[in-house]
Amino acid sequence: MNIHKKDIIIIGCGCIGLSAGVILLKTGDYNVKIWAKDLPPNTTSNKAAALWYPFLSEPLDKVGRWSQETMDYFKKEIIPLGVEKTGTLTKKVYELYRTPRAQLPEWSPFVPSFRRMKKEEMLDGYIDGFTVEDGFVMDTDQYMDWLVESFKALGGSIDQREVVDIREPFIYADIVINCSGLGARELIGDRLVYPSRGQIIVVDNTRDISLMDEEDEYQLGYVIPRVHNSVLGGTNQQHNYNLEPSKKDTEEILDRVAKISPQFERKNLKILGEKVGLRPSRYSIRLENEFMQDGRKLLVHNYGHGGSGFTVSWGCALDTLKLVRKGADKLKTSNKSDVPWYSLLNKRRSSSSCSFVND
Numbered sequence: 001m002n003i004h005k006k007d008i009i010i011i012g013c014g015c016i017g018l019s020a021g022v023i024l025l026k027t028g029d030y031n032v033k034i035w036a037k038d039l040p041p042n043t044t045s046n047k048a049a050a051l052w053y054p055f056l057s058e059p060l061d062k063v064g065r066w067s068q069e070t071m072d073y074f075k076k077e078i079i080p081l082g083v084e085k086t087g088t089l090t091k092k093v094y095e096l097y098r099t100p101r102a103q104l105p106e107w108s109p110f111v112p113s114f115r116r117m118k119k120e121e122m123l124d125g126y127i128d129g130f131t132v133e134d135g136f137v138m139d140t141d142q143y144m145d146w147l148v149e150s151f152k153a154l155g156g157s158i159d160q161r162e163v164v165d166i167r168e169p170f171i172y173a174d175i176v177i178n179c180s181g182l183g184a185r186e187l188i189g190d191r192l193v194y195p196s197r198g199q200i201i202v203v204d205n206t207r208d209i210s211l212m213d214e215e216d217e218y219q220l221g222y223v224i225p226r227v228h229n230s231v232l233g234g235t236n237q238q239h240n241y242n243l244e245p246s247k248k249d250t251e252e253i254l255d256r257v258a259k260i261s262p263q264f265e266r267k268n269l270k271i272l273g274e275k276v277g278l279r280p281s282r283y284s285i286r287l288e289n290e291f292m293q294d295g296r297k298l299l300v301h302n303y304g305h306g307g308s309g310f311t312v313s314w315g316c317a318l319d320t321l322k323l324v325r326k327g328a329d330k331l332k333t334s335n336k337s338d339v340p341w342y343s344l345l346n347k348r349r350s351s352s353s354c355s356f357v358n359d
């Protein structure tokens with residue numbers, strides 16, 4: 001531990017916490033520790049499909065910028081390392097519609113290769129669609145393992161521990177980053193974050209393009225080819241906490257992807273497994289500073305990424321670094337004569353000093 005560097009504790013070891021940790025460590029200015037209840041492969045992040053494509057997350061202008069910055073980061077820092085290392089593969093993606101789309105997605109101006117699909121690219125039964133030529137997909141477990149490895153190689157350390165009181169990490173660091181995902185609901189009492197249950201099916205066949213039919217944003221049909229297998233999806237069931245795969249959902253997902261193309265009919269598929277994850281949904285991704293303990297402690301919130309955690313992860317990590325720098329300059333130094341506030345921790349456990357403020 002280098003005493004000249006500021007100590008930072010990140011709560012959360014999903015793609016958001018790990019990406020933020022890597023960016024903070026790369027500056028050389030911080031000692032960074034992750035505290036997390038669940039570690040890969042037991043995080044929501046590990047249950048993701050995952051491809052780069054903004055989905056179920058707001059606000060769309062910021063999601064556009066974060067997605068573009070994430071795409072740039074993948075192109076410069078991750079894809080050149082090779083698929084064997086990171087499990088990341090460039091893949092064109094088609095978003096397909098059976099009805100005409102007057103509006104382009106609000107995030108599209110941020111993505112140079114975004115365009116409307118050409119007639120000759122259209123699949124039978126579809127009349128409109130969008131494509132991103134230079135999209136990419138991740139074999140999620142392999143990518144998460146690479147993120148953990150990268151974080152540790154930069155000097156980061158990971159403690160598997162649950163944080164019951166948000167004041168606890170401030171005993172050890174003046175700066176804490178809240179990357180707790182859906183856990184923010186309990187950790188800081190943010191009732192605006194809620195689960196959107198997603199179920200996926202892992203199958204053996206792979207194909208060269210990611211195909212998505214999400215005209216109905218609750219009954220999703222998508223095929224995401226990855227390095228070792230493909231992922232079929234999906235579901236979007238709000239406020240559903242069930243982590244067990246549902247047979248009914250599997251059947252309905254198989255029906256929906258069969259309608260995308262006959263090559264995905266059940267008889268052509270070999271099911272390898274099913275996964276369920278609870279997207280940390282929120283009306284708006286929360287990425288902002290909150291000063292605690294009379295301005296002596298800084299809590300940076302980075303949670304609520306819905307269906308786009310991987311797609312915005314590096315853009316949000318870069319903004320987290322900006323927030324840390326901005327907030328750290330404003331921190332009041334603790335006055336030696338102050339009663340160490342955490343000595344009150346046990347006496348005041350019931351009344352939390354961190355009151356949640358609606359954005």
Ligand SMILES: Cc1cc2nc3c(=O)[nH]c(=O)nc-3n(C[C@H](O)[C@H](O)[C@H](O)COP(=O)(O)OP(=O)(O)OC[C@H]3O[C@@H](n4cnc5c(N)ncnc54)[C@H](O)[C@@H]3O)c2cc1C
Nearest residue numbers: 012013014037038045051163181183198277308309310311
């Ligand atoms: C089926 C499915 C498919 C998806 N596909 C895609 C996709 O293709 N592309 C895409 O961009 N996104 C996709 N997503 C969304 C993406 O998975 C999420 O947005 C992302 O995983 C959120 O990352 P996170 O790090 O915030 O959360 P998580 O991965 O849930 O990590 C939260 C971390 O915080 C820890 N934590 C929480 N509370 C506490 C506490 N009190 N104390 C200590 N630790 C705590 C947890 O243990 C965990 O380590 C998909 C999601 C699902 C479910």
Ligand SMILES: NCCCC(=O)C(=O)O
Nearest residue numbers: 049053055198233234307
């Ligand atoms: N656009 C859907 C791809 C998978 C995804 O993001 C999800 O959350 O499910």
